[in-house]
Amino acid sequence: SQKIEQNSEALNIQEGKTATLTCNYTNYSPAYLQWYRQDPGRGPVFLLLIRENEKEKRKERLKVTFDTTLKQSLFHITASQPADSATYLCALERTYSGYSTLTFGKGTMLLVSP
Amino acid sequence: EAQVTQNPRYLITVTGKKLTVTCSQNMNHEYMSWYRQDPGLGLRQIYYSMNVEVTDKGDVPEGYKVSRKEKRNFPLILESPSPNQTSLYFCASSLTGFNEKLFFGSGTQLSVL
Numbered sequence: 001s002q003k004i005e006q007n008s009e010a011l012n013i014q015e016g017k018t019a020t021l022t023c024n025y026t027n028y029s030p031a032y033l034q035w036y037r038q039d040p041g042r043g044p045v046f047l048l049l050i051r052e053n054e055k056e057k058r059k060e061r062l063k064v065t066f067d068t069t070l071k072q073s074l075f076h077i078t079a080s081q082p083a084d085s086a087t088y089l090c091a092l093e094r095t096y097s098g099y100s101t102l103t104f105g106k107g108t109m110l111l112v113s114p
Numbered sequence: 115e116a117q118v119t120q121n122p123r124y125l126i127t128v129t130g131k132k133l134t135v136t137c138s139q140n141m142n143h144e145y146m147s148w149y150r151q152d153p154g155l156g157l158r159q160i161y162y163s164m165n166v167e168v169t170d171k172g173d174v175p176e177g178y179k180v181s182r183k184e185k186r187n188f189p190l191i192l193e194s195p196s197p198n199q200t201s202l203y204f205c206a207s208s209l210t211g212f213n214e215k216l217f218f219g220s221g222t223q224l225s226v227l
Binding site for chain 1: 217
Protein backbone atom coordinates (compact mmCIF):
# COMPACT_ATOMS: atom_id res chain seq x y z
CA SER A 1 0.00 0.00 0.00
CA GLN A 2 1.03 3.62 -0.44
CA LYS A 3 2.73 5.20 2.54
CA ILE A 4 4.21 8.55 3.46
CA GLU A 5 6.41 8.51 6.53
CA GLN A 6 7.58 11.47 8.52
CA ASN A 7 9.30 11.23 11.87
CA SER A 8 6.53 11.23 14.45
CA GLU A 9 8.86 12.35 17.22
CA ALA A 10 9.35 16.06 17.67
CA LEU A 11 12.67 17.46 16.57
CA ASN A 12 14.25 19.71 19.18
CA ILE A 13 17.10 21.96 18.12
CA GLN A 14 18.83 25.09 19.30
CA GLU A 15 18.41 28.44 17.66
CA GLY A 16 20.93 29.02 14.89
CA LYS A 17 21.33 25.34 14.01
CA THR A 18 20.09 23.66 10.85
CA ALA A 19 16.94 21.58 11.17
CA THR A 20 16.57 18.61 8.83
CA LEU A 21 13.23 16.88 8.43
CA THR A 22 12.68 13.67 6.48
CA CYS A 23 9.85 12.45 4.29
CA ASN A 24 10.01 8.87 3.00
CA TYR A 25 7.44 7.28 0.76
CA THR A 26 6.62 3.89 -0.69
CA ASN A 27 4.52 2.79 -3.64
CA TYR A 28 4.27 6.30 -5.03
CA SER A 29 5.73 7.72 -8.20
CA PRO A 30 4.97 11.38 -7.62
CA ALA A 31 5.64 13.94 -10.31
CA TYR A 32 6.14 16.47 -7.52
CA LEU A 33 6.32 16.83 -3.76
CA GLN A 34 5.36 19.74 -1.55
CA TRP A 35 6.18 20.96 1.95
CA TYR A 36 3.78 22.86 4.21
CA ARG A 37 4.01 24.52 7.60
CA GLN A 38 1.17 24.19 10.09
CA ASP A 39 0.74 26.11 13.34
CA PRO A 40 -1.60 24.72 16.04
CA GLY A 41 -5.28 25.00 15.11
CA ARG A 42 -4.55 26.68 11.78
CA GLY A 43 -4.55 25.58 8.16
CA PRO A 44 -1.31 24.43 6.52
CA VAL A 45 0.63 27.04 4.60
CA PHE A 46 2.55 26.18 1.45
CA LEU A 47 6.33 26.49 1.58
CA LEU A 48 7.99 24.77 -1.38
CA LEU A 49 7.22 22.53 -4.34
CA ILE A 50 9.86 20.35 -6.00
CA ARG A 51 9.39 18.37 -9.19
CA GLU A 52 10.72 14.89 -9.90
CA ASN A 53 13.35 16.21 -12.31
CA GLU A 54 14.67 18.70 -9.73
CA LYS A 55 17.21 17.55 -7.18
CA GLU A 56 17.10 20.62 -4.99
CA LYS A 57 15.03 23.75 -4.43
CA ARG A 58 15.81 26.75 -2.24
CA LYS A 59 13.82 29.62 -0.83
CA GLU A 60 15.55 31.96 1.60
CA ARG A 61 16.55 29.77 4.60
CA LEU A 62 14.67 26.75 3.30
CA LYS A 63 16.06 23.97 1.14
CA VAL A 64 14.31 20.86 -0.15
CA THR A 65 15.87 17.84 -1.84
CA PHE A 66 14.04 15.12 -3.73
CA ASP A 67 15.62 11.74 -4.39
CA THR A 68 13.27 9.59 -6.46
CA THR A 69 15.66 6.62 -6.24
CA LEU A 70 15.71 6.63 -2.45
CA LYS A 71 12.05 7.74 -2.42
CA GLN A 72 12.93 10.45 0.03
CA SER A 73 12.73 14.20 0.46
CA LEU A 74 14.75 16.19 2.97
CA PHE A 75 13.63 19.60 4.23
CA HIS A 76 16.25 21.88 5.74
CA ILE A 77 15.86 25.11 7.68
CA THR A 78 19.18 26.88 8.13
CA ALA A 79 19.88 29.37 10.92
CA SER A 80 16.70 28.23 12.66
CA GLN A 81 14.73 30.62 14.87
CA PRO A 82 12.13 30.04 17.60
CA ALA A 83 9.54 31.40 15.14
CA ASP A 84 10.24 28.35 12.95
CA SER A 85 8.66 26.14 15.62
CA ALA A 86 5.69 24.44 13.97
CA THR A 87 4.63 21.17 12.40
CA TYR A 88 5.96 20.53 8.90
CA LEU A 89 4.03 18.37 6.48
CA CYS A 90 5.16 16.79 3.26
CA ALA A 91 2.60 16.08 0.57
CA LEU A 92 2.81 13.88 -2.49
CA GLU A 93 0.93 13.93 -5.71
CA ARG A 94 -1.26 10.90 -6.18
CA THR A 95 -3.25 10.05 -9.27
CA TYR A 96 -6.84 8.82 -9.10
CA SER A 97 -8.43 7.73 -12.36
CA GLY A 98 -6.26 10.14 -14.29
CA TYR A 99 -6.81 13.04 -11.89
CA SER A 100 -4.18 14.40 -9.58
CA THR A 101 -4.57 15.10 -5.89
CA LEU A 102 -2.35 15.61 -2.84
CA THR A 103 -1.86 13.18 0.03
CA PHE A 104 -0.19 14.40 3.22
CA GLY A 105 2.18 12.81 5.67
CA LYS A 106 1.37 13.07 9.37
CA GLY A 107 3.95 15.78 9.89
CA THR A 108 6.94 16.36 12.14
CA MET A 109 6.87 18.92 14.93
CA LEU A 110 9.92 21.16 15.09
CA LEU A 111 10.79 22.95 18.33
CA VAL A 112 13.51 25.59 18.18
CA SER A 113 14.71 26.77 21.57
CA PRO A 114 16.46 30.10 22.16
CA GLU B 115 -7.48 39.49 -0.42
CA ALA B 116 -7.09 36.02 -1.93
CA GLN B 117 -8.48 33.48 0.49
CA VAL B 118 -10.41 30.33 1.25
CA THR B 119 -13.24 31.03 3.68
CA GLN B 120 -14.79 28.33 5.82
CA ASN B 121 -17.77 28.67 8.10
CA PRO B 122 -18.41 28.11 10.89
CA ARG B 123 -15.09 28.15 12.75
CA TYR B 124 -16.52 26.08 15.61
CA LEU B 125 -19.58 23.85 15.61
CA ILE B 126 -21.08 21.67 18.31
CA THR B 127 -23.97 19.45 17.31
CA VAL B 128 -25.73 16.25 18.27
CA THR B 129 -25.75 12.86 16.62
CA GLY B 130 -28.01 12.67 13.59
CA LYS B 131 -28.63 16.38 13.07
CA LYS B 132 -27.75 17.30 9.49
CA LEU B 133 -25.18 20.02 9.07
CA THR B 134 -23.30 21.84 6.33
CA VAL B 135 -19.85 23.39 6.50
CA THR B 136 -19.42 26.01 3.82
CA CYS B 137 -16.28 26.70 1.82
CA SER B 138 -15.74 29.51 -0.63
CA GLN B 139 -12.68 30.72 -2.54
CA ASN B 140 -12.21 34.01 -4.39
CA MET B 141 -9.23 33.02 -6.54
CA ASN B 142 -11.11 31.45 -9.47
CA HIS B 143 -9.55 28.08 -8.63
CA GLU B 144 -10.71 24.98 -10.44
CA TYR B 145 -9.62 22.48 -7.79
CA MET B 146 -11.12 22.23 -4.30
CA SER B 147 -10.80 19.62 -1.60
CA TRP B 148 -11.86 18.74 1.93
CA TYR B 149 -9.58 17.23 4.56
CA ARG B 150 -10.09 16.16 8.13
CA GLN B 151 -7.30 16.22 10.68
CA ASP B 152 -7.16 14.00 13.74
CA PRO B 153 -4.38 13.53 16.31
CA GLY B 154 -2.03 10.78 15.24
CA LEU B 155 -3.73 10.36 11.86
CA GLY B 156 -2.73 13.57 10.13
CA LEU B 157 -4.61 15.19 7.28
CA ARG B 158 -6.85 12.80 5.39
CA GLN B 159 -8.69 13.68 2.25
CA ILE B 160 -12.48 13.34 2.24
CA TYR B 161 -13.49 14.52 -1.21
CA TYR B 162 -11.96 16.56 -3.97
CA SER B 163 -13.25 18.32 -7.06
CA MET B 164 -11.14 18.98 -10.15
CA ASN B 165 -13.78 21.37 -11.52
CA VAL B 166 -17.54 21.86 -11.43
CA GLU B 167 -18.02 18.70 -13.50
CA VAL B 168 -15.72 16.34 -11.65
CA THR B 169 -15.94 15.36 -7.98
CA ASP B 170 -14.44 12.23 -6.53
CA LYS B 171 -13.89 10.44 -3.23
CA GLY B 172 -10.71 10.76 -1.26
CA ASP B 173 -9.47 8.38 1.41
CA VAL B 174 -12.25 8.78 3.98
CA PRO B 175 -15.51 9.71 2.21
CA GLU B 176 -17.95 7.62 4.29
CA GLY B 177 -20.59 9.72 6.00
CA TYR B 178 -19.92 12.84 3.92
CA LYS B 179 -21.35 14.44 0.83
CA VAL B 180 -20.14 17.36 -1.22
CA SER B 181 -21.58 19.61 -3.87
CA ARG B 182 -19.85 21.69 -6.58
CA LYS B 183 -22.61 23.60 -8.33
CA GLU B 184 -20.41 26.61 -8.94
CA LYS B 185 -16.68 27.12 -9.12
CA ARG B 186 -16.23 29.18 -5.99
CA ASN B 187 -18.19 27.06 -3.48
CA PHE B 188 -17.64 23.53 -2.22
CA PRO B 189 -19.82 22.76 0.82
CA LEU B 190 -19.30 19.67 2.97
CA ILE B 191 -22.50 17.99 4.10
CA LEU B 192 -22.91 15.59 7.00
CA GLU B 193 -26.41 14.17 6.64
CA SER B 194 -26.36 12.19 9.89
CA PRO B 195 -23.30 13.14 11.93
CA SER B 196 -21.83 10.66 14.37
CA PRO B 197 -19.30 11.15 17.19
CA ASN B 198 -16.52 9.63 15.08
CA GLN B 199 -16.84 12.62 12.78
CA THR B 200 -15.65 14.91 15.56
CA SER B 201 -12.58 16.44 13.96
CA LEU B 202 -10.86 19.54 12.60
CA TYR B 203 -11.90 20.08 8.99
CA PHE B 204 -10.04 22.02 6.32
CA CYS B 205 -11.11 23.15 2.91
CA ALA B 206 -8.40 23.81 0.33
CA SER B 207 -8.16 25.01 -3.24
CA SER B 208 -5.61 25.35 -6.02
CA LEU B 209 -5.61 26.76 -9.52
CA THR B 210 -5.75 23.49 -11.42
CA GLY B 211 -4.96 20.68 -8.98
CA PHE B 212 -1.96 19.64 -11.09
CA ASN B 213 1.47 20.63 -9.86
CA GLU B 214 0.02 23.51 -7.85
CA LYS B 215 0.19 24.63 -4.24
CA LEU B 216 -2.88 24.37 -2.05
CA PHE B 217 -4.46 27.30 -0.24
CA PHE B 218 -6.17 26.25 2.98
CA GLY B 219 -9.03 27.73 4.93
CA SER B 220 -8.78 28.46 8.66
CA GLY B 221 -10.50 25.25 9.63
CA THR B 222 -13.76 24.16 11.26
CA GLN B 223 -13.61 22.41 14.62
CA LEU B 224 -16.61 20.08 14.74
CA SER B 225 -17.80 18.27 17.86
CA VAL B 226 -20.59 15.71 17.52
CA LEU B 227 -22.12 14.74 20.89
